[in-house]
Amino acid sequence: MTGEEDEADPMKPLLVRYSRLHNISMAVLALGMIGISALHFVTGAGPALTTSDPRFVLYAVLVAAMGYYTWAGFTRARNPEPQLVIDHDGIALGFGRGRRFAWQDIMWVRLRRLGFRPQLQIGLVPDAFMAADLRLSMWNLDDGLRPIRGAPAAVAVRDNGLDARAAGMLDAVRSFRPNLVKS
Secondary structure (H helix, E strand, O other): OOHHHHHHOOOOOEEEOEOHHHHHHHHHHHHHHHHHHHHHHHHOOOOOOOOOOHHHHHHHHHHHHHHHHHHHHHHHHOOOOOOEEEEOOEEEEOOOOOEEEEHHHEEEEEEEEEOOEEEEEEEEOHHHHHHHOOOOOOOOOOOOEEEEOOEEEEEEEEOOOEOOOHHHHHHHHHHHOHHHEOO
């Protein structure tokens, strides 16, 4: 593709990656929380070092969770791969899955809120959804892809930690296939 063809094409692909600032901030804050917890133990302000003390068990679980977020934050900040691509060919989902859906496999796209955060919801043709084997879980709280209750062949893309908002993703879909966007 030459530079002239690029300028003539107003519909540029949207590449959404993990946000470096968000993920490094998450990792640093989680590491700080681990440090504060360790400081409590060193100064004697923390619980007794025994599993019979429920506060110790709580501290241990929280330190493990913060350790995970430290690892996840630094790993995601170093990951240059796009996690979502919206282009002429369809929508590609990363998030450890590496699946692409052609436009003919997508039935609808909409923006919905889950709590305070908007999410991009994508309704798929059931055969394409089953063939993709996205391994969606209602219990994985830190996954960028979620199932949608009441929509068995649909996936929600959460924009937490990404460098583009869900509304921008919807605008990109609208630029390629406005007929798929539903309210």
